[in-house]
Amino acid sequence: MKKVLAFAIISIMVSCKPKAIVAATNVAEPVDYMKSSKIINNHYNNKIDFSTLYIKANARYTDDKQAQNINAEIRIKKDQQILVSIRFLGITMAKASITPTSVSYYEKIKGTYFEGDFTTLSQWLGTDLDYSKIQNMLVGEALDDLNKGKYTEILVDNLYRLDDAKSENTKKTYYFNVTDFTINKQEVSQPTENRNIQISYPERVAYKEANLPASIAIKTLQPKGNSEINLNYNSVSFNEELSFPYSVPDGYKRIIIK
Numbered sequence: 001m002k003k004v005l006a007f008a009i010i011s012i013m014v015s016c017k018p019k020a021i022v023a024a025t026n027v028a029e030p031v032d033y034m035k036s037s038k039i040i041n042n043h044y045n046n047k048i049d050f051s052t053l054y055i056k057a058n059a060r061y062t063d064d065k066q067a068q069n070i071n072a073e074i075r076i077k078k079d080q081q082i083l084v085s086i087r088f089l090g091i092t093m094a095k096a097s098i099t100p101t102s103v104s105y106y107e108k109i110k111g112t113y114f115e116g117d118f119t120t121l122s123q124w125l126g127t128d129l130d131y132s133k134i135q136n137m138l139v140g141e142a143l144d145d146l147n148k149g150k151y152t153e154i155l156v157d158n159l160y161r162l163d164d165a166k167s168e169n170t171k172k173t174y175y176f177n178v179t180d181f182t183i184n185k186q187e188v189s190q191p192t193e194n195r196n197i198q199i200s201y202p203e204r205v206a207y208k209e210a211n212l213p214a215s216i217a218i219k220t221l222q223p224k225g226n227s228e229i230n231l232n233y234n235s236v237s238f239n240e241e242l243s244f245p246y247s248v249p250d251g252y253k254r255i256i257i258k
Contacts, residue, residue, distance in 0.1 A: 036153040039160050040146045042181035048139055050209045050238045052077050055138075057234060063227040074138065075242050082134060083244045097246040100131040106248045112255045113248045120257050128170070128188070140183055140201055140213040142174050159184055169193070182211055195222040209238040 055074040060067065070093075075083040082098040096105035106113035122129045133143045151162040156175070164172040169192055175185040182204055189196040196219075203214035216231040 033155060034153065034160060036151040036162050039153060039162060039176055039181060040151075043142065043146065043176060043183070046141075046180065046182055046211050048141065048210045050078060052239055052242045053139070054237045054240055054242060055233050055235070057231055059229055059231045061227070061229050064225045075244060076135065076138065077242065077244065079131075079135070081244055082131075082138075083246060095246060097244065098131060098134060104246065104248075106252055108249075111249075111252045113252045114255050114257065116257065123257075137199060137216075139210060140204065140216075142183055143186055143188070143199075144172065146174070180211065193223075196220070205236075207236070207238070212236065 053074075053076040055072075055076075057072045057074060058069065059072060060069050062068075068088075071087045073085045073087070075081075080099065082096075084096045084098075085092055086094040091108075093109065094105060094107040096103070098104075102115070102117055104113070104115045118130050132145075136143050146162070150165040151174075152165055154161050154163070158178055160176040160178060160181070162174045162176070169190055171187075171189045171191065173187045173189075174183060176182065177184050183201055185198065185200045187196065187198045198217075198219045200217045200219075201213040201215070202217070205212050205214045212233070214233070216229075218229045218231070220227050
């Protein structure tokens, strides 16, 4: 349960009844070939203009042994802090505070908490994480800064696909909708270690502040077992004055992740 809650917290830093226009993520018409540099430029032309973001969401977590439905409240102060509260049957079961330099969370079932950085947490979860990746996952942008890499491009099923050109153990692939160059799907894999994480965005919603995912499916495959989280944002609001209350309850035991 401890690792389930931790994985859910991190994955939820990432809807289906939004009161906005739902944009289709695929088209039937043929599309033209396009260079990777132009695809990347078009992707970053999408508007992401907010100071704070407040999300109420529900999610379903499944792995090889169990399935759980949870609710989440997500608060984002752009580029500064993310606060996630996870609730089950209306009771706060876990809470996480994430900044560019730290990760902290506590969970109620065993009365434990964690304080550390992304290096330790990345090793534990088996995937590379930092603050920007988590925030980008939530707002539906490419996990990495694509302007800093080199990519090969190809058309696949009416989607633009970019493959990281680096010949390293970690392989990264991004799929873009041809209509608006938003992310349709992104994958990170480590073939030699038999690890893969896939993040899909079947629908999106066009708000005036940003084009956000409407639903998100996160699948992980690794030797320790497979898991999946399906997320829905029930309500979204922008640029409110938000507080970020976080404190570990008295008596909780600190855990050390190895």
